[in-house]
Amino acid sequence: MKEQKDLLLHIQEIDFALVELTLYLDTHPDDMEAIRQFNELAYESRMAKRNYEEHYGPLLQYGGSYSGYPWTWNNSPWPWQI
Amino acid sequence: MWLYEKKLQYPVQVSECNPRLAKFLVEQYGGADGELSAALRYLNQRYSIPDKVIGLLTDIGTEEFAHLEMIATMIYKLTKDASVEELEEAGLGAHYASHDHALFYNNSAGSPWTATYIQAKGDPIADLYEDIAAEEKARATYQWIINMSDDPFLNDSLKFLREREIVHSQRFREAVEILKDDQSSPSHY
Numbered sequence: 274m275k276e277q278k279d280l281l282l283h284i285q286e287i288d289f290a291l292v293e294l295t296l297y298l299d300t301h302p303d304d305m306e307a308i309r310q311f312n313e314l315a316y317e318s319r320m321a322k323r324n325y326e327e328h329y330g331p332l333l334q335y336g337g338s339y340s341g342y343p344w345t346w347n348n349s350p351w352p353w354q355i
Numbered sequence: 356m357w358l359y360e361k362k363l364q365y366p367v368q369v370s371e372c373n374p375r376l377a378k379f380l381v382e383q384y385g386g387a388d389g390e391l392s393a394a395l396r397y398l399n400q401r402y403s404i405p406d407k408v409i410g411l412l413t414d415i416g417t418e419e420f421a422h423l424e425m426i427a428t429m430i431y432k433l434t435k436d437a438s439v440e441e442l443e444e445a446g447l448g449a450h451y452a453s454h455d456h457a458l459f460y461n462n463s464a465g466s467p468w469t470a471t472y473i474q475a476k477g478d479p480i481a482d483l484y485e486d487i488a489a490e491e492k493a494r495a496t497y498q499w500i501i502n503m504s505d506d507p508f509l510n511d512s513l514k515f516l517r518e519r520e521i522v523h524s525q526r527f528r529e530a531v532e533i534l535k536d537d538q539s540s541p542s543h544y
Contacts, residue, residue, distance in 0.1 A: 281362055289364065292418060296522065299411040300529035334359040352363045353428035 278355065280325045284332075287318045357417070364421040365515045367428040368508040374445035376509065377433040378463055379500050383516075384426045385460030385468040388492040394419035396473040396489065400482045403475065407537065408483070408530040415523050422516055429509060430458055479534055487527045494520035 294311045301307065322332055330345040331338030340346060383389040397416035401409050434442070434456060442451045449465055460468035474485050497517035501510055 278366070282366065284362065285365060288362075292364070292414075293522070295414050296411065296418075296526050299408075299414055300526055300533060330361075332361050334361075337358050337360075352361060352424065353367075353431050355363075 274355075277325075277329050280321070280328070281355070284318065284321045284325060287314055287321055290314050291318060357420075363425055363428060364418070365425060365512060367425050367432065367512045369429065369432045370506045370508050372436045372441070373433045373506060373509075374437045374442050374447050376500075376504055376506065377430045378446050378450075379503060380426060380430055380433070380463075381458075381461065382463040382496060382500070383493070384423065384430060384458065386462035386496070387472040388489055388496055389462070389468075390419050390423035390426055390493075391460055391468055392472045393489060393493065394423060395470075396475075397486065399473070400475050400486070403477045404479050404482060405534060405537070407533055408479070411526055411530050412486075415526065418519070418523075422519065425512060425516065427458055429512065433509075480531065483527050483531050483534070487524050487531075490520045490524035490527065494524070 291311065291314050294307055294314070298304065298307055298311065322338075326332060326338055330348050331340060334346070385391055394416050397412045397419065401412035401416070404412055434447075437445070437447075437456075439451060442448060450459070450461075453459075462468075474482070476482050476485070494517055497513055497520065501513050501517070504510055504513065
């Protein structure tokens with residue numbers, strides 16, 4: 274559980290920066306440096322999630338993530354159970 | 356459409372079962388300035404707002420649902436192991452009578468969530484000023500709850516949410532300026 278939490282925290286950190294940059298860019302659409310950071314972090318987020326999902330199952334609903342066999346989306350823990 | 360992601364926006368841990376704090380926190384779940392109100396307010400206003408700020412309302416509205424899930428997680432963790440006696444002592448006897456340990460969209464005094472908490476005026480400046488005020492009221496509510504909480508883990512997550520209100524307020528203020536700049540160009544009005 275500790276390793277899962279650590280990997281999740283890493284994703285939460287990257288994705289927080291992406292949320293923050295998204296809102297910032299919504300009102301500052303011409304900031305090229307911020308867009309560069311956004312695209313870099315979007316790539317990092319994908320890599321971190323690919324790694325997490327190999328061990329702990331899909332993060333995204335409706336085909337945003339691949340499934341293992343048997344169907345793994347249903348598996349606990351859900352976020353509020355961690 | 357929306358995609359669910361199986362993670363919280365920010366970790367939520369609590370030190371111990373504490374239904375008294377849960378009773379206060381539910382204000383941010385189903386209260387007037389809570390996260391449900393925020394999400395529904397912004398995602399509804401975006402259909403009649405000028406194109407330049409639709410993205411902002413969509414993105415902040417979506418983030419509010421992530422905050423709603425964090426609040427739900429806090430309430431769930433603070434109450435899941437509480438006995439009936441403990442719920443009663445915390446002032447949640449009436450809640451238990453109707454909902455057992457289930458969460459429900461009401462404020463800390465038990466009034467159910469109502470659409471009268473939110474507004475959509477169709478006037479972009481009126482709507483954005485309402486949004487700024489809503490963020491400031493939510494920020495103040497987080498502060499009052501932090502003032503009553505002695506749980507350091509919970510407070511860490513509450514402080515994250517308090518900061519998000521400040522950022523949202525700032526972005527909405529910028530959106531007002533963007534619309535004012537636009538208003539001075541005759542091609543738009």
